[in-house]
Amino acid sequence: MIPTTLEARNVCFAYSDGTIAIQDISLAVEEGEFVALVGRSGIGKSTLLRILGGLLQPTAGSVVRSTDDAVGIVFQNHNLMPWRTVLQNVQLPLEISGQRDRERVRHLLDLVGLGDYADNHPAQLSGGMAQRVAIARALVHNPDLLLLDEPFGSLDALTRERMGMELVRIRQAHPITVFMVTHSIDEAVLLADKVCVMGNQPGTIVATVAVDLPHPRRLEMRYSADFQATVMEIRALI
Ligand code: ADP
Numbered sequence: 656m657i658p659t660t661l662e663a664r665n666v667c668f669a670y671s672d673g674t675i676a677i678q679d680i681s682l683a684v685e686e687g688e689f690v691a692l693v694g695r696s697g698i699g700k701s702t703l704l705r706i707l708g709g710l711l712q713p714t715a716g717s718v719v720r721s722t723d724d725a726v727g728i729v730f731q732n733h734n735l736m737p738w739r740t741v742l743q744n745v746q747l748p749l750e751i752s753g754q755r756d757r758e759r760v761r762h763l764l765d766l767v768g769l770g771d772y773a774d775n776h777p778a779q780l781s782g783g784m785a786q787r788v789a790i791a792r793a794l795v796h797n798p799d800l801l802l803l804d805e806p807f808g809s810l811d812a813l814t815r816e817r818m819g820m821e822l823v824r825i826r827q828a829h830p831i832t833v834f835m836v837t838h839s840i841d842e843a844v845l846l847a848d849k850v851c852v853m854g855n856q857p858g859t860i861v862a863t864v865a866v867d868l869p870h871p872r873r874l875e876m877r878y879s880a881d882f883q884a885t886v887m888e889i890r891a892l893i
């Protein structure tokens with residue numbers, strides 16, 4: 656049996672103002688799996704991601720994570736520290752755990768295409784560039800589990816495709832488990848093994864759709880009949 660990295664059991668969450676954001680969510684992410692979460696704005700995707708990452712405690716239900724110390728999170732807004740340079744921002748998770756690996760930081764900056772911006776400050780970057788710094792920061796301590804909240808949301812279409820394919824490449828080198836929120840059904844189907852669809856109000860998982868495309872994924876797969884059929888199936892569920 657494949658070990659489960661992350662599991663939510665009947666999770667509910669209400670904010671302190673009484674807003675019930677999500678209701679009775681159960682899902683499992685297996686080791687090495689790539690799970691995408693789609694659903695309309697305000698349905699509770701970010702709330703669920705924060706609960707899965709241990710940043711919010713569920714009001715009811717429970718979350719079990721098998722990799723407590725090695726989780727990388729990319730938030731919807733990049734949360735970079737404005738007084739630190741790009742390099743210092745990416746280095747931060749290492750500093751916190753008492754490490755220092757300038758070479759790895761440089762390598763990750765090259766990977767996200769920001770090798771020339773190491774000494775810039777976040778205010779000098781575009782939204783998309785800042786988001787790529789946040790992705791590098793989330794990868795710097797070699798996490799086993801990556802939680803991504805619309806990580807490519809502010810990127811232009813081409814950079815977005817490139818980053819998606821980078822993620823495919825990174826996972827070939829280091830089999831990392833990924834849970835990604837995205838508003839792009841195409842992106843979800845192209846990258847994920849299964850797509851959870853969130854609906855209703857308060858939000859819950861209304862369907863989980865398996866994606867039967869071979870690995871590694873390639874951009875051309877978007878033109879296949881299987882791809883199109885899966886996208887249409889998910890669209891009908893939202
Ligand atoms: P999504 O990521 O799918 O757009 P969110 O998880 O951000 O949705 O929000 C789900 C619901 O919870 C929305 O109705 C939103 O207004 C509400 N919400 C989000 N954050 C808070 C908060 N800090 N306090 C109260 N309500 C919130």
Ligand code: MG
Pocket residue numbers: 700701702731804
């Ligand atoms: Mg959100």
